[in-house]
Amino acid sequence: MHFEHLVDKWALLVVIALTGHPTRFNQLGRAIGGVFQNGLSQAPRRLERDGVVCRVVIATAPVAVEYSLTALGRTPADAITPFATWAVIHADAVSSARLRHDADSP
Known part of the structure; x- marks a missing residue:
């Protein structure tokens, strides 16, 4: 079995962002934040190929693409x-720990 796409940094963020609702491409980028355009376009397509994400093209002007999780x-x-x-709840504590560590490191 090939799981490399599911453990990729961007893939995990895409799966988390799509949890609970379909999301358009630009909304996905805003939800993830800090992702490079290349990473944002490749991760959902790899996940689509693996059967994890469904990609729907919406015939509007301009054309929109919506992603959702499959079963x-x-x-x-x-x-x-x-x-x-957990990561969201403890983000401040992790940031504080990093600052303390960096201040103590030579």
């Missing part, structure tokens, strides 16, 4: 969500 994609999302929640 298969919701499975890792269920496993990742508790960690993502």
Whole structure:
């Protein structure tokens, strides 16, 4: 089995961002933040190929693309969500620990 796409940094962020609702491409970029355009366009396509993400082209002017998790994609999302929640709750504590560590390092 090939899991390299699911453990890629951007792929995990895409799965977390898509949890619970379909999201358009630009919204996905805003939700993730700090992602390079190349990474943002490649991660959902790789996940689509793996059957984790569904990509729908919406015939509007201009054309819009919407991504959502498939049933298969919701499975890792269920496993990742508790960690993502922990990360959000403890982000300030982690930042403080990093600052203390960096201040103590030569």
